[in-house]
Amino acid sequence: MPSTVYLDHAATTSVLPEVVAAVAATLGQVGNASSTHGPGRQARSTVEGAREDIADALGVHPSEVVFTSGGTESDNIAVTGTFLARRAADPRKTRVVTTPVEHHAVLDQVDHLVAEQGAAVTWVEPDETGVITPEALQDALAQGSGPDDVAVASVMWANNEIGTVQDVPRLAEVCRAAGVPLHTDAVQALSQVELPLSGLGTGATPDLVALTGHKVGGPVGNGLLLAARGQSPVPVLRGGGQERGLRPGTLDVAGIAGLALAVRHAVTDLARHAARVGALRDRLLAGALRTDPSLRVSGPWRPGDLTGRLPGNAHLQVPGADSDSLLYLLDAAGVACSAGSACTAGVTRPSHVLLACGVPEDLARGALRLTLGRTSTEADVDAFLAVLPQVLDRARRARAAS
8 A cells, every 4th residue: 555645734733743752751740730739830830831832922911821622622612601601791692693614613512502592693604715704794793683682703714624714803803893702713724824813802803712732733632712811701611610710620731731832833933834835735736727627726726825825725626526535536545635525424415615605516525625734745745646637537437427
């Protein structure tokens, strides 16, 4: 079997060597960060040092850094916790404003709030490239009884499937003027685009930001919720007073130490990393379109652009083929990637993101996401392009025969 070309860095990426070393070293130390004895104080010192390092790297206050298990938990706390807190303070606030292109960590929480908490939801529709305009957000906030009935708004910073980057500072200004807290899932954005977060919760900054470590070379199971000091979501878990009371449980000291190193690296290496993977992305997309001009690029794309689209994201729509066939054939050829669609009970479901952007269902069935990271090379891109013609041919023949 050929060696694997890994083009699925948006799912998870390799852990940085310095992170592995830091986690291993810290795992050898005993101590619960909530204990008051010497080992406990040492563990607490490691946690608080990591908190200060992360806050400095991201330009926020240390008290605004809440450690979680990852982006999904951070999204849950931000969306559900803020909804419950704001509704408790003002029973009129029963509406959530969000977009149909969000990660399921947000969408499923919104569905839960509608089903179990009587929430109403207003959807902000994207354009054909997945962009949410400030005007569309403003119109959505004005629906219902106006902004006074909105508990929380949520718009992801960068789309995990098609790579669209939103103008979050402008969206934050819209929410600020309306008096509505803005949450953003920035899991994919960290390490690829600038995140202006100084003065969190004021001016052109969001109020709540979800981040995770394993997308940027940190350990799986460690993430962050950046919560402005004026935000007090209701905790979704109970059992202790850790992390501003928002996230109870014994802190993963070793993982947090590794997370801090990964976040610092993501910020300091951003410009070089974005330029390098952006060039690889352009090489991949241009090569794929030369191979088959009928392929379509999802999301915004201009060669050389590193701001409107994630530099490391390439997303293709393949007419006449199904995602599952494409993935199986690429995997057999030694290329690991993903589809942007999920399979449930053996039935391929087109990507909700593509459908929300107006892509016809038949075309959305052939989605292919290829994402680049720190270890990606030109040889990886060329290996994918070399097997692409035969993969396209066989996948199309498979659909035609089905």
